Amino acid sequence: MTSTRDAALHADVDRPSRREQILRAAAQLFAERGSRAVGVDDVGAAVGVTGPAIYRHFSSKDAMLAEMLLRISERLADGGRDRVAAAGADPAAQLRALIDFQVEFALDNPALIVVHDRDLTSLPAPEATRVRRLQRQYVEVWVTVLARLHPGAEAADCRARAHAVFGLINSTPHSAGRLGRPAMHDLLARMAEAAATA
Amino acid sequence: MTSTRDAALHADVDRPSRREQILRAAAQLFAERGSRAVGVDDVGAAVGVTGPAIYRHFSSKDAMLAEMLLRISERLADGGRDRVAAAGADPAAQLRALIDFQVEFALDNPALIVVHDRDLTSLPAPEATRVRRLQRQYVEVWVTVLARLHPGAEAADCRARAHAVFGLINSTPHSAGRLGRPAMHDLLARMAEAAATA
């Protein structure tokens, strides 16, 4: 028999629901051209339907973008917490866990990385606030770890460090896969650790 | 007496021409909301005129964006070349010169940094091509230096390294000046060098 969990997983990965297809296609298009430059007709066409069909699945174009950004922020915030918790008590090990996590995410989802920080400004205020809250949570996970690694440093210093490391790792969309994925993972992780502990 | 060079300098810095005012205001607004989200009326209002007045100084909104991005790319490409040339023959010194240059630029022009890589996609094809060519030139300056510092590494490796360092340094808009400027410069330069040489 098939549990609902298996069914959901199956639906997501193997034969995604129309809703899920739309979200994926939209993420890709938004990343390439920017959310304001892609029309609802473009998104529809990318999944083989006409523009207005979108409204059977989302209440508005903004709602699509909102769900996209909220999912990303949640995945990062949750993932960050989990990885640190699983890494034991050593701050250096926690940092490595965070770096691995972020590098994996950035290599797996370059499109989401792009949309995440480019199109936040085109999100209506209430949703934007929720996204920013989640982002802040994720940053704070990093700041906490960095603060333990640099006992003398003030919080602002650690926050700037965190953002700098994000920028470093999230450069993946710019250096489109000329290097193999394992080599890329290794390189970024090494650079990130060096930067974070410098 | 006042040489034409002094006059130009004076005009740019002290009492900028309307054209220059517009370009500055537009850069600020574009950075905050994204070029597609700000109207010509907004830009006009920011310098105290109405929207259509813009067309006395620029042929179109796209032309404004184009000039903005071309200037940035040129400043970076030229500045990069100059700094390396002035740094002597030692690759490590050249790297430090490039890092200093990029950090200064990023701290001086956070708005331009944002517009530079977010709004390139909303630029018409011919101008976008020119901007990309300049960007490539700048990247190549970095790649050349990095290649000499990592004799074993292949070009793709050095290119990824360069983009990662850009991402690191260009994180300035995200960590808005909570840290003092000298401290920020120092921190970023140290992290960048550690990352570049890891």
Add this chain to the structure above:
DNA sequence: CGCAGAGGTTAACCGTCGTTCACGCCGGCG
């Protein structure tokens, strides 16, 4: 003096795009 041209203004034009409407198809369920 008077004209020219630079730089502004308001009003209008028009294409694009998000969104809604009215309708059609189809598959499951009573």
Add this chain to the structure above:
DNA sequence: CGCCGGCGTGAACGACGGTTAACCTCTGCG
């Protein structure tokens, strides 16, 4: 069987925003 709800379509609507047009006002200069 017959109805109903999920999905999709093409057409139309309405707002917004870039661009143009027509007109006005200064300033400098022959």
